[in-house]
Amino acid sequence: MAKITMREAISQALWEEMERDPNIFIMGEEVGVWGGTYAVTKGFYDHFGAKRVRDTPIAEAVIVGAAIGAALTGTRPVAELMTINFAFSAMDHIVNEAAKLHYMFGGQFLLPLVIRTVSGGGRQLGATHSQTPDAIFAHFPGLKVVAPGTPEDAKGLLKSSIRSNDPVLYIEHATLYQTRGEVPEGDYTIPIGVSKVQRPGRDVTIVTYSKMLETSMKAAQQLAKEGIEAEIVDLRSLRPLDMGPVLESFKKTNRAVIVEEGWRSFGVGSEVAARLYEEAFDYADAPIQRVAQKEVPLPYNRTLEQMALPQVEDVIAAVKEVL
Amino acid sequence: MEKEEYLDLYYQMVLIRRVEEAAAQLYQQGKIGGFLHLYIGQEAVSTGLISARQPQDRVITAYRDHGVAINCGIPAQKVMAELLGKATGVSKGKGGSMHMADVNKNFWGGHAIVGAHLPLAAGLALGDQYLGNDAITICMFGDGATNIGYFHEALNLSKVWNLPVLWVCENNQYGMGTAVERASAVSEIRQKAEGYCIPNDCVDGMDVLKVRQAAEEAIRFVRQNNGPFFLEIETYRFRGHSMGDPERYRKPEEVKKWEENDPIGIYRNQIINLQIASEEELDLLEKKAEKETAEAVQFAENSPEPPPEALFEHIYADAQ
Ligand SMILES: Cc1ncc(C[n+]2csc(CCOP(=O)(O)OP(=O)(O)O)c2C)c(N)n1
Ligand SMILES: [Mg+2]
Numbered sequence: 223m224a225k226i227t228m229r230e231a232i233s234q235a236l237w238e239e240m241e242r243d244p245n246i247f248i249m250g251e252e253v254g255v256w257g258g259t260y261a262v263t264k265g266f267y268d269h270f271g272a273k274r275v276r277d278t279p280i281a282e283a284v285i286v287g288a289a290i291g292a293a294l295t296g297t298r299p300v301a302e303l304m305t306i307n308f309a310f311s312a313m314d315h316i317v318n319e320a321a322k323l324h325y326m327f328g329g330q331f332l333l334p335l336v337i338r339t340v341s342g343g344g345r346q347l348g349a350t351h352s353q354t355p356d357a358i359f360a361h362f363p364g365l366k367v368v369a370p371g372t373p374e375d376a377k378g379l380l381k382s383s384i385r386s387n388d389p390v391l392y393i394e395h396a397t398l399y400q401t402r403g404e405v406p407e408g409d410y411t412i413p414i415g416v417s418k419v420q421r422p423g424r425d426v427t428i429v430t431y432s433k434m435l436e437t438s439m440k441a442a443q444q445l446a447k448e449g450i451e452a453e454i455v456d457l458r459s460l461r462p463l464d465m466g467p468v469l470e471s472f473k474k475t476n477r478a479v480i481v482e483e484g485w486r487s488f489g490v491g492s493e494v495a496a497r498l499y500e501e502a503f504d505y506a507d508a509p510i511q512r513v514a515q516k517e518v519p520l521p522y523n524r525t526l527e528q529m530a531l532p533q534v535e536d537v538i539a540a541v542k543e544v545l
Numbered sequence: 546m547e548k549e550e551y552l553d554l555y556y557q558m559v560l561i562r563r564v565e566e567a568a569a570q571l572y573q574q575g576k577i578g579g580f581l582h583l584y585i586g587q588e589a590v591s592t593g594l595i596s597a598r599q600p601q602d603r604v605i606t607a608y609r610d611h612g613v614a615i616n617c618g619i620p621a622q623k624v625m626a627e628l629l630g631k632a633t634g635v636s637k638g639k640g641g642s643m644h645m646a647d648v649n650k651n652f653w654g655g656h657a658i659v660g661a662h663l664p665l666a667a668g669l670a671l672g673d674q675y676l677g678n679d680a681i682t683i684c685m686f687g688d689g690a691t692n693i694g695y696f697h698e699a700l701n702l703s704k705v706w707n708l709p710v711l712w713v714c715e716n717n718q719y720g721m722g723t724a725v726e727r728a729s730a731v732s733e734i735r736q737k738a739e740g741y742c743i744p745n746d747c748v749d750g751m752d753v754l755k756v757r758q759a760a761e762e763a764i765r766f767v768r769q770n771n772g773p774f775f776l777e778i779e780t781y782r783f784r785g786h787s788m789g790d791p792e793r794y795r796k797p798e799e800v801k802k803w804e805e806n807d808p809i810g811i812y813r814n815q816i817i818n819l820q821i822a823s824e825e826e827l828d829l830l831e832k833k834a835e836k837e838t839a840e841a842v843q844f845a846e847n848s849p850e851p852p853p854e855a856l857f858e859h860i861y862a863d864a865q
Contacts (some may be wrong), residue, residue, distance in 0.1 A: 331646070
């Protein structure tokens, strides 16, 4: 097993898939000559050429719309939206086209399409450039939403996303690119819609994903020093949502904390908590806690921004609340 | 064109008219739900246009799609069954009036968000260009659609990447109740294509032969140059925007004036004057269209509803 960064893992998945299948191509703003805003596609343009690594105008609707159209012809586009904040300009095409076409035309249309994008705050980019609106996208049947938290999952899930015949929104996190982790050698995939226990424990279940996996892991390490063993379930995909490992863990620990970076209202935590209450109410020994972003547009000032984002201490406090 | 083809164009136009008249009745009887946007008055546009395509050429349009579907070769039965929401409908009863498509006929829908299918059309053309296919994409949209951002993003990309796409604006003078001059900074819509250096043309959409000729030239241009072309087609819808339109935005005299230019009547006269066929031959075709329409209605009414399992079918293509 090699230890590589998240950036390398995503880049490797893309590269290996493009080597495997000539029908895969990349399109997006600054993916080519520039090498990718987050340097994920560095070197791709020189190796694969302008036909397969396509710089687009700054026009999010047509980036997603044209990727949908191209997918309908049997190519396998990987469209990049520079950040998820700009996905709102393409919302119509994500929601009203990508998520609907297969169903609405009675199964005739296939959309082997991936939309890669970048979510998350914490870099002092202000309110318009720091959002974590992942939950919004998980609202729509017909779309798959993937958001890995480790290099191993990032690589395996991106390969599955590219090989899927459904539209997949693949969400990277802006502050995870340097995170290192072990990645299996050779070609492997990780199925979409399968949650995973990333840390075993007996006392409390922490449900999380993406960047907040890292935060939750740190909290679990500190809690362990106090003799509290948290089990961490990483959702990895928001739709389809795999509640299996979450329910199994909750039935064992009888206590749950859900940690997400986005806003609390109508969020991932709301959904997971509701599902736990619906499906395992009798197992609850304490009200489920949610850790999430404060309900404010994210401010620029570093101290204020960090106050708004969920911290390790918030997770620890929530765990102590349910114990 | 051979005689047969002249008559085929006539038949298609008449069939669309009869099918939509029947649809209007079924709507009034409550057998068709949702919105119903009739194409009556505009039949020469898609009939002339689509008759000029090769089988490998793709067609994509907006929600005013029944006529386009028929021109693409979808049987009237499957169109009617879709209107009635039946399992035998072209979209299995899950799309309805605004969302018809048939991949096997290279008809890619039926899209109900104004202008949103233009980026998809750019993508269909991109896919063909990428794969080296000798196919073009014909994308139809209304005058109203030229005011939404998608139009501009799609036209720009088509020129920057030289995509094999034919942009066809059906200028029927109104977007719902808003006249072109009240919504568009330029009322000669082809000027918008000029802004993107896309070669363009404008043609009378009440004359199917003129549409056909302009379409042939435009399609040839796109295929040969592997780049976009823009065709504005002037037309008029005789009925309301959709069923139940109070039509406060236009005067009955205006509608009457256009109705005197009925594309089917114009074409009928042309066929007679050019001595391509006799009145009797055309009457026979009218009868045939009536019969096909009646059979389509019967087929649709007798078709089964989609089974309950259909509700959860086709959300995803991958095995779950
Ligand atoms: C984005 C969007 N906004 C508004 C509507 C509602 N709407 C449906 S059709 C229409 C008018 C469109 O006019 P035009 O493009 O000229 O097409 P026509 O109906 O004349 O064929 C409007 C406003 C819509 N479907 N989509
Ligand atoms: Mg119009």
